[in-house]
Amino acid sequence: DTGVSQNPRHKITKRGQNVTFRCDPISEHNRLYWYRQTLGQGPEFLTYFQNEAQLEKSRLLSDRFSAERPKGSFSTLEIQRTEQGDSAMYLCASSLGGGAAGANVLTFGAGSRLTVL
Amino acid sequence: RKEVEQDPGPFNVPEGATVAFNCTYSNSASQSFFWYRQDCRKEPKLLMSVYSSGNEDGRFTAQLNRASQYISLLIRDSKLSDSATYLCVVNGKNRDDKIIFGKGTRLHILP
Numbered sequence: 001d002t003g004v005s006q007n008p009r010h011k012i013t014k015r016g017q018n019v020t021f022r023c024d025p026i027s028e029h030n031r032l033y034w035y036r037q038t039l040g041q042g043p044e045f046l047t048y049f050q051n052e053a054q055l056e057k058s059r060l061l062s063d064r065f066s067a068e069r070p071k072g073s074f075s076t077l078e079i080q081r082t083e084q085g086d087s088a089m090y091l092c093a094s095s096l097g098g099g100a101a102g103a104n105v106l107t108f109g110a111g112s113r114l115t116v117l
Numbered sequence: 118r119k120e121v122e123q124d125p126g127p128f129n130v131p132e133g134a135t136v137a138f139n140c141t142y143s144n145s146a147s148q149s150f151f152w153y154r155q156d157c158r159k160e161p162k163l164l165m166s167v168y169s170s171g172n173e174d175g176r177f178t179a180q181l182n183r184a185s186q187y188i189s190l191l192i193r194d195s196k197l198s199d200s201a202t203y204l205c206v207v208n209g210k211n212r213d214d215k216i217i218f219g220k221g222t223r224l225h226i227l228p
Contacts (some may be wrong), residue, residue, distance in 0.1 A: 024142060048216075110160055
């Protein structure tokens with residue numbers, strides 16, 4: 001197991017274009033989280049999944065953002081009609097979930113950096 | 118009140134000194150607490166979980182105060198390699214709730 005993998009690592013796009021990021025979590029992890037981070041700030045919660053079910057989506061997230069985890073394994077985060085304010089690092093993390101000790105310990109991927117011109 | 122609050126710093130501390138950070142959280146029903154470390158341009162990594170009884174890992178000590186709703190991190194005999202951003206992390210009211218990060222406290226260890 002190589003940990004949490006995110007692709008692409010970098011994406012430069014023009015305003016108005018759509019972008020999609022992929023996250024492959026640790027295989028035995030049931031929970032998958034998406035966060036957004038800008039310079040000097042902590043990771044900001046976007047959404048999370050328990051297997052294929054999306055449990056919560058941040059109220060700060062506009063309708064241009066959508067995430068899926070169709071088979072409970074990898075996840076995609078799509079941003080439609082990108083804006084310059086969407087420029088950020090998009091971090092994916094996974095955890096075991098459930099009631100076991102350490103269930104909420106997150107393992108992060110290296111992130112996908114988005115630059116919107 | 119923000120869900121998780123931290124002093125952003127930076128804390129500029131001479132090598133060998135002891136430094137402590139606090140973090141407050143708003144949800145009294147929160148169940149899980151952590152400190153993560155984030156190096157520049159890297160992803161966050163777990164430093165330590167915070168247990169009700171407090172816990173220690175080498176030079177690092179974490180404590181939880183449920184009554185006042187804060188957690189703390191103490192670093193003794195600080196090293197240059199301790200320079201990083203320290204993120205306070207709390208889950209929501211249920212064990213299955215989302216996990217929220219503070220904005221982080223920047224620490225610079227000075228030679």
